[in-house]
Amino acid sequence: MLGNLIGPEINELIAARNFSALREAFVDWSPADIAECITDLPAEEQAVLFRLLPHALAGDVFEYLDTDAQHAVLRAMGNVDAARILNDMSADDRTGLLEELPGAAVAQLLQLLSPEEKAIAQSLLNYPEDSVGRRMTPEFISVRSDWTIQQVLDHIRAHGKDSETLNVVYVTDERGRLIDDVRIREFLLRPLETRVDEIHDSSFVALHATDPEEDAVNLFKRYDRNTLPVVDSENKLLGIVTVDDMLDIQEEEATEDIQKLGGVAALEEPYMDAPLFDLVRKRAVWLVVLFLGQMLTATVMGVFEKELASALVLALFIPLIISSGGNSGSQASTLIIRAMSLGEIKLRDWWKVMKREIASGLLLGGLLAGIGFLRIVVWSSWSDSYGPHFVRIGLTVSVAILGVVLWGTLSGAMLPLLLRRMGLDPATSSAPFVATLVDVTGLIIYFSAAVLILRGTVL
Amino acid sequence: MLGNLIGPEINELIAARNFSALREAFVDWSPADIAECITDLPAEEQAVLFRLLPHALAGDVFEYLDTDAQHAVLRAMGNVDAARILNDMSADDRTGLLEELPGAAVAQLLQLLSPEEKAIAQSLLNYPEDSVGRRMTPEFISVRSDWTIQQVLDHIRAHGKDSETLNVVYVTDERGRLIDDVRIREFLLRPLETRVDEIHDSSFVALHATDPEEDAVNLFKRYDRNTLPVVDSENKLLGIVTVDDMLDIQEEEATEDIQKLGGVAALEEPYMDAPLFDLVRKRAVWLVVLFLGQMLTATVMGVFEKELASALVLALFIPLIISSGGNSGSQASTLIIRAMSLGEIKLRDWWKVMKREIASGLLLGGLLAGIGFLRIVVWSSWSDSYGPHFVRIGLTVSVAILGVVLWGTLSGAMLPLLLRRMGLDPATSSAPFVATLVDVTGLIIYFSAAVLILRGTVL
Numbered sequence: 020m021l022g023n024l025i026g027p028e029i030n031e032l033i034a035a036r037n038f039s040a041l042r043e044a045f046v047d048w049s050p051a052d053i054a055e056c057i058t059d060l061p062a063e064e065q066a067v068l069f070r071l072l073p074h075a076l077a078g079d080v081f082e083y084l085d086t087d088a089q090h091a092v093l094r095a096m097g098n099v100d101a102a103r104i105l106n107d108m109s110a111d112d113r114t115g116l117l118e119e120l121p122g123a124a125v126a127q128l129l130q131l132l133s134p135e136e137k138a139i140a141q142s143l144l145n146y147p148e149d150s151v152g153r154r155m156t157p158e159f160i161s162v163r164s165d166w167t168i169q170q171v172l173d174h175i176r177a178h179g180k181d182s183e184t185l186n187v188v189y190v191t192d193e194r195g196r197l198i199d200d201v202r203i204r205e206f207l208l209r210p211l212e213t214r215v216d217e218i219h220d221s222s223f224v225a226l227h228a229t230d231p232e233e234d235a236v237n238l239f240k241r242y243d244r245n246t247l248p249v250v251d252s253e254n255k256l257l258g259i260v261t262v263d264d265m266l267d268i269q270e271e272e273a274t275e276d277i278q279k280l281g282g283v284a285a286l287e288e289p290y291m292d293a294p295l296f297d298l299v300r301k302r303a304v305w306l307v308v309l310f311l312g313q314m315l316t317a318t319v320m321g322v323f324e325k326e327l328a329s330a331l332v333l334a335l336f337i338p339l340i341i342s343s344g345g346n347s348g349s350q351a352s353t354l355i356i357r358a359m360s361l362g363e364i365k366l367r368d369w370w371k372v373m374k375r376e377i378a379s380g381l382l383l384g385g386l387l388a389g390i391g392f393l394r395i396v397v398w399s400s401w402s403d404s405y406g407p408h409f410v411r412i413g414l415t416v417s418v419a420i421l422g423v424v425l426w427g428t429l430s431g432a433m434l435p436l437l438l439r440r441m442g443l444d445p446a447t448s449s450a451p452f453v454a455t456l457v458d459v460t461g462l463i464i465y466f467s468a469a470v471l472i473l474r475g476t477v478l
Numbered sequence: 479m480l481g482n483l484i485g486p487e488i489n490e491l492i493a494a495r496n497f498s499a500l501r502e503a504f505v506d507w508s509p510a511d512i513a514e515c516i517t518d519l520p521a522e523e524q525a526v527l528f529r530l531l532p533h534a535l536a537g538d539v540f541e542y543l544d545t546d547a548q549h550a551v552l553r554a555m556g557n558v559d560a561a562r563i564l565n566d567m568s569a570d571d572r573t574g575l576l577e578e579l580p581g582a583a584v585a586q587l588l589q590l591l592s593p594e595e596k597a598i599a600q601s602l603l604n605y606p607e608d609s610v611g612r613r614m615t616p617e618f619i620s621v622r623s624d625w626t627i628q629q630v631l632d633h634i635r636a637h638g639k640d641s642e643t644l645n646v647v648y649v650t651d652e653r654g655r656l657i658d659d660v661r662i663r664e665f666l667l668r669p670l671e672t673r674v675d676e677i678h679d680s681s682f683v684a685l686h687a688t689d690p691e692e693d694a695v696n697l698f699k700r701y702d703r704n705t706l707p708v709v710d711s712e713n714k715l716l717g718i719v720t721v722d723d724m725l726d727i728q729e730e731e732a733t734e735d736i737q738k739l740g741g742v743a744a745l746e747e748p749y750m751d752a753p754l755f756d757l758v759r760k761r762a763v764w765l766v767v768l769f770l771g772q773m774l775t776a777t778v779m780g781v782f783e784k785e786l787a788s789a790l791v792l793a794l795f796i797p798l799i800i801s802s803g804g805n806s807g808s809q810a811s812t813l814i815i816r817a818m819s820l821g822e823i824k825l826r827d828w829w830k831v832m833k834r835e836i837a838s839g840l841l842l843g844g845l846l847a848g849i850g851f852l853r854i855v856v857w858s859s860w861s862d863s864y865g866p867h868f869v870r871i872g873l874t875v876s877v878a879i880l881g882v883v884l885w886g887t888l889s890g891a892m893l894p895l896l897l898r899r900m901g902l903d904p905a906t907s908s909a910p911f912v913a914t915l916v917d918v919t920g921l922i923i924y925f926s927a928a929v930l931i932l933r934g935t936v937l
Contacts (some may be wrong), residue, residue: 059665185663186645204644243722263702281812290817316797334793335543338775353740382758
């Protein structure tokens with residue numbers, strides 16, 4: 020990549036707190052780079068810098084700070100500076116800041132807004148959390164269908180300054196209802212006297228303000244758009260959302276899914292910023308649930324204590340057998356959960372999935388069973404740790420592995436579908452259920468195989 | 479969402495193969511919806527439909543089909559139709575199709591391209607897989623810095639038709655080197671006689687054609703752009719990449735990470751499309767590696783067989799103890815690996831991570847140890863399955879749980895950092911290493927605690 024790199028001079032200026040020289044240096048920089056560069060300064064000094072930077076640039080840089088830093092800088096600023104920054108922020112970024120703050124701080128900051136901006140901020144905060152309304156900005160260009168391109172371009176030149184994007188222009192009727200979205204290229208490529216209604220085709224895709232964020236991501240992906248309009252239930256155009264916000268939403272969602280699959284309740288903050296207590300609490304919940312479930316294994320083992328006492332050799336393979344079941348189960352549930360969240364698998368596909376997983380489970384289980392049998396037989400040729408009946412013991416272990424892997428694969432694959440069917444989130448609940456189920460039933464399978472195969476010899 | 483919904487009439491037209499009526503119906507539809515609607519038709523009938531649709535629309539619809547469907551339709555088409563579609567495709571989508579096909583099919587399709595398009599397609603395919611060059615399109619608008627806005631807009635109207643986007647215009651010098659990128663809004667908001675060099679600031683961000691795709695995603699996120707220019711080593715502008723492709727790349731990457739964390743080599747196709755044999759092979763690799771590692775547990779158990787024989791009660795808690803270690807280890811490695819792949823944790827943070835995880839491990843281990851102790855003591859008040867020394871046994875199990883959870887947490891957190899330090903991919907290798915390491919050492923910790931605490935009583 021090109022772009023500005025933080026050279027040693029800048030670090031010297033920062034170290035020397037030479038703010039006026041920094042101001043000169045920063046004027047040619049991109050806002051994202053400036054934000055990164057000042058991120059380690061104390062909030063008070065950041066506030067000084069923001070006061071020195073040209074207004075427009077200061078506003079842009081501020082939007083690239085993370086929410087905590089934004090709040091700290093606002094607190095370090097005088098009311099006049101803070102009001103200017105807040106009023107200049109684009110509405111969606113401002114919502115992103117306000118929704119993270121406690122109620123008292125929000126009330127305080129809202130007081131700094133102009134009546135008009137305050138009304139916008141409040142109406143956006145009224146939409147449900149993680150809804151499209153929270154990510155939208157009401158700054159767009161709308162035109163009428165009887166205008167010419169010349170009129171559209173004149174309108175943009177006069178009123179486009181505050182619009183979040185000029186890449187798409189919205190055609191609305193006299194009551195503000197959305198008729199069409201037209202990309203700016205359609206205006207730029209045609210003669211100036213063309214009328215808008217000669218261009219537009221009344222086919223558009225729009226989001227509702229109350230739609231969940233994930234729907235927005237999916238719609239952007241499906242239609243390859245950079246900007247989508249947001250309407251209310253009467254099709255009135257409320258605002259727009261832009262694709263750059265979707266990258267962040269998609270990343271957050273993937274992180275949540277990954278954390279849930281790893282058996283951690285989703286963290287709300289980056290790992291390093293999360294307070295230790297939160298980190299422990301979010302992990303403790305699932306660890307305790309799993310632990311309580313796993314206690315059943317001790318109970319099951321107790322039931323088979325007599326068999327264990329007469330053939331202690333059986334104990335040696337317990338970790339191997341239950342971990343094979345656990346591993347094959349977590350493979351299957353990971354694959355199915357991810358495929359479900361990408362929409363590749365629907366509930367109605369359950370039978371197809373089941374057939375594939377039975378085949379996979381038999382193949383994988385057969386492979387591991389074979390390896391396990393070989394290990395026991397080969398080992399027994401130079402050691403007598405498995406006794407004279409080592410072939411039968413090898414057979415018992417192999418049958419158990421085949422059964423446990425097949426069962427692990429099958430339950431790992433079907434449980435997410437079952438949980439979804441019951442309206443639960445498969446990512447949250449599958450891993451612990453599968454682990455406990457497979458470990459407990461794995462022991463039962465193992466000891467049942469032992470009773471059948473070893474009766475009359477070791478048992 | 480609004481937009482076109484597939485009504486029963488359309489399904490009837492499809493069922494009746496009434497292609498000319500379908501053509502009429504489809505003309506107002508968005509290409510993504512048409513692609514979805516025809517996706518279940520046989521390739522031959524899709525080819526008929528493509529021939530009936532207006533040329534531009536046919537090309538757009540084709541780009542929304544997945545690669546397999548695209549290839550099938552091309553094979554079902556005559557050479558003339560296939561050539562038209564291929565020559566009309568935008569260069570980045572065409573690369574996406576060609577890179578998935580076997581060499582012979584690529585050679586065949588390249589023959590259908592015009593000499594100019596063929597040169598473009600070949601040069602893009604020359605960039606490494608998963609590099610920015612493969613995702614780029616050479617169709618952009620470039621202008622000179624001494625032009626006026628009027629000249630720029632005239633140039634766009636004359637030559638902009640094939641450009642992938644008109645949202646950003648690139649300023650280049652006489653040798654094609656990139657000087658600046660200017661958003662179209664800068665031209666639309668200023669008087670027509672303004673010169674380009676009055677607008678541009680020579681500060682731009684660009685990708686290199688050989689940069690990996692992930693770098694592109696990160697740059698788009700960092701700078702909130704919709705389009706980024708791609709240059710060669712001499713700063714010559716080669717093409718552009720657009721943000722809508724980034725959503726797909728980001729999703730693919732998250733899917734790979736999730737599959738790797740679940741112990742599956744990353745699938746190249748959606749779950750339902752992957753051949754069963756591939757699916758089994760990708761899972762078998764890790765299952766076998768894990769299985770071979772887990773065989774060590776049988777060896778370790780063999781070492782402690784004497785202790786096990788004198789205190790069979792110890793066997794009952796083996797699954798509980800090793801699964802606690804495994805669960806806490808997989809929590810820690812999931813958190814750390816995701817945080818590393820988001821750039822939240824760097825290698826130099828290892829000591830901070832270690833401190834946090836020691837604290838977490840002690841707290842979580844202490845919690846589970848307490849629950850385990852209570853369970854054994856309470857249970858023993860109405861059952862004598864744990865014998866007269868149940869308090870010592872409870873103590874042994876608790877100490878083992880504390881040790882195993884602490885060790886699981888710590889190795890789960892530190893191993894990914896160590897693997898990264900050694901230049902390996904933490905997502906691929908951590909899960910199996912952690913699982914095996916923690917299971918084997920967990921047994922050693924458990925039996926060592928037993929020897930220390932139970933000597934002279936049960937042992």
